[in-house]
Amino acid sequence: MQNRSLSFWLFLTPVILGLGIVVVIPFLYGLFYSFTDWNGITANAFIGFENYIKLFQESEFMNSIWFTVKFAVVTVILLNIMGLGLALLVTRNIKSSNLLRTVFFMPNLIGGLILGFIWQFIFISVFGDIAGLTGIEGLNGWLSTTNTGFWGLVILTAWQMAGYIMIIYIAYLENIPKELIEAAKIDGASSFQRFKNITFPLVAPAFTVSMFLTLSMAFKIYDQNLSLTNGGPFNSTQMVAMEIVRTAFSDNQMAYAQAKAVIFFLIVAVIALTQVYYNKKREVEM
Amino acid sequence: MKKNKEKRNLISIEILGLLLGLIWIAPFYLMIVNAFKSKRDIFSGVLGFPEQLVFENFVEAFIDLEFLKSLFNSVMITGLSIAIIILFSSMAGYALARNKSKLSGIIFFIFVAAMLIPFQSVMIPLVSIFGQADMLNAGGLIFMYLGFGCSLSIFLYHGAMTGISKSMDEAAIIDGANRFQTFWYIIFPLLKPISVTVAILNVIWIWNDYLLPSLVLSESNATIPLKMFYFFGQYTKQWHLALAGLTIAILPVIIGYFFAQKQIINGVSEGAVK
Numbered sequence: 001m002q003n004r005s006l007s008f009w010l011f012l013t014p015v016i017l018g019l020g021i022v023v024v025i026p027f028l029y030g031l032f033y034s035f036t037d038w039n040g041i042t043a044n045a046f047i048g049f050e051n052y053i054k055l056f057q058e059s060e061f062m063n064s065i066w067f068t069v070k071f072a073v074v075t076v077i078l079l080n081i082m083g084l085g086l087a088l089l090v091t092r093n094i095k096s097s098n099l100l101r102t103v104f105f106m107p108n109l110i111g112g113l114i115l116g117f118i119w120q121f122i123f124i125s126v127f128g129d130i131a132g133l134t135g136i137e138g139l140n141g142w143l144s145t146t147n148t149g150f151w152g153l154v155i156l157t158a159w160q161m162a163g164y165i166m167i168i169y170i171a172y173l174e175n176i177p178k179e180l181i182e183a184a185k186i187d188g189a190s191s192f193q194r195f196k197n198i199t200f201p202l203v204a205p206a207f208t209v210s211m212f213l214t215l216s217m218a219f220k221i222y223d224q225n226l227s228l229t230n231g232g233p234f235n236s237t238q239m240v241a242m243e244i245v246r247t248a249f250s251d252n253q254m255a256y257a258q259a260k261a262v263i264f265f266l267i268v269a270v271i272a273l274t275q276v277y278y279n280k281k282r283e284v285e286m
Numbered sequence: 287m288k289k290n291k292e293k294r295n296l297i298s299i300e301i302l303g304l305l306l307g308l309i310w311i312a313p314f315y316l317m318i319v320n321a322f323k324s325k326r327d328i329f330s331g332v333l334g335f336p337e338q339l340v341f342e343n344f345v346e347a348f349i350d351l352e353f354l355k356s357l358f359n360s361v362m363i364t365g366l367s368i369a370i371i372i373l374f375s376s377m378a379g380y381a382l383a384r385n386k387s388k389l390s391g392i393i394f395f396i397f398v399a400a401m402l403i404p405f406q407s408v409m410i411p412l413v414s415i416f417g418q419a420d421m422l423n424a425g426g427l428i429f430m431y432l433g434f435g436c437s438l439s440i441f442l443y444h445g446a447m448t449g450i451s452k453s454m455d456e457a458a459i460i461d462g463a464n465r466f467q468t469f470w471y472i473i474f475p476l477l478k479p480i481s482v483t484v485a486i487l488n489v490i491w492i493w494n495d496y497l498l499p500s501l502v503l504s505e506s507n508a509t510i511p512l513k514m515f516y517f518f519g520q521y522t523k524q525w526h527l528a529l530a531g532l533t534i535a536i537l538p539v540i541i542g543y544f545f546a547q548k549q550i551i552n553g554v555s556e557g558a559v560k
Contacts, residue, residue, distance in 0.1 A: 001385045007465035011381035014374040015436045022433020026411035094300040103307045111494025265407035
């Protein structure tokens with residue numbers, strides 16, 4: 001197919017229209033409107049960087065960024081430890097291997113909104129009852145403080161996504177040649193030595209892949225935030241994605257919300273581009 | 287001696303795994319058990335079994351969720367979105383892979399680069415544009431899913447095309463087929479494995495999506511997550527009904543998973559590692 005051929009363009013028309021109207025045009029519009037006083041329908045004045053200066057001075061927005069960063073760091077570490085742990089577990093020669101993969105992966109298929117509601121019940125009612133039975137005070141009043149809201153979100157996300165990260169690690173683990181492990185066994189390497197010297201280096205690329213994947217997932221979380229804590233108490237567990245939605249559709253400050261959305265894009269893009277850079281570098285080394 | 291020790295090791299790993307598995311499904315277990323309780327029963331404790339099984343919770347939740355209607359909306363929106371994503375993305379992946387020009391490379395790059403843009407960064411103008419065009423409805427939503435879903439799908443199809451020899455096209459063209467016939471009868475069937483992956487990845491996302499439908503759809507044609515949100519808001523602190531509703535809402539997913547778990551896990555694995 002050549003550039004001039006009609007069929008080349010006919011084959012591309014639907015997706016060019018789709019991406020253009022749904023992503024590219026709104027993105028460029030948004031970039032432009034973030035420098036105006038746009039109210040969602042009309043823009044009257046070009047106001048330069050006013051929206052951007054304002055958002056860096058708004059404590060609620062900066063808090064949401066800070067909260068999201070803390071959440072992302074903790075979740076990324078936890079998810080990778082859990083994902084690798086589960087993958088090592090289910091790739092052992094155990095009978096329940098397939099059953100366990102199915103179970104660990106299951107939460108991924110259910111939407112964050114519904115899972116958040118289920119865990120609201122767990123954190124409030126189930127934890128409360130366990131506290132009553134055992135006398136562990138720390139299990140009372142979950143989701144009613146910033147701290148328990150934070151850990152609630154971490155636990156929910158880790159539980160939901162660990163199975164997904166597990167799948168990625170399994171793909172890499174199953175690519176390790178069995179002969180390598182066998183040879184090391186014959187040479188008398190202990191299982192810890194085998195992990196440290198064979199498995200770990202060969203699975204290392206999976207770390208980069210899943211670290212950035214989890215990082216960008218953690219940054220973009222919205223549904224779980226909405227259904228588990230709804231940003232409360234007092235908007236202290238509100239993450240960036242939710243902050244933007246609220247500024248736009250509850251406070252109706254469209255141009256201002258769009259400026260926040262542009263900053264959000266920059267953060268997410270930097271994370272993704274760093275990953276691309278690392279992947280390229282690794283390919284060169286290999 | 288050594289064999290025995292290894293066997294014992296494996297058994298303890300197996301037990302550890304099963305315990306972890308139980309912890310993993312405990313939230314679902316607690317949801318279902320308490321969905322069968324009366325309001326008073328839940329109030330007196332959520333850890334035990336129900337005093338007696340209350341099926342009325344499910345009946346009431348089923349009616350209030352307008353479940354058949356929400357299920358129908360979810361199936362229609364997800365099904366149609368997947369169909370057009372698969373058709374149009376595979377066509378584009380084919381065209382881009384068979385044209386080795388610089389322009390074709392640039393177009394491909396734009397589609398891949400668009401994956402960097404998070405939803406929230408285009409959401410506000412998107413809703414405004416579609417609102418002015420009077421397209422905030424199911425049709426508009428399906429078109430939006432094409433826009434958001436086509437990038438990753440084209441990327442996957444483009445990759446799969448490298449495994450399909452150009453001589454397939456040439457043979458068909460010599461036999462008198464036009465481009466579309468060549469694609470539809472020769473190439474598209476060969477892309478079936480990747481189509482399954484594309485379908486699975488998009489179904490998981492679109493079926494569960496809440497934010498976009500909440501901005502686009504009215505309550506009368508709500509999908510399951512959207513309806514669940516309204517429903518939950520109505521029954522805060524009435525856990526017996528809320529939990530019955532949640533159980534009903536996840537049932538279609540569990541049934542689907544039961545029948546296609548192998549394809550789902552393989553599909554997700556393929557999509558993530560690439």
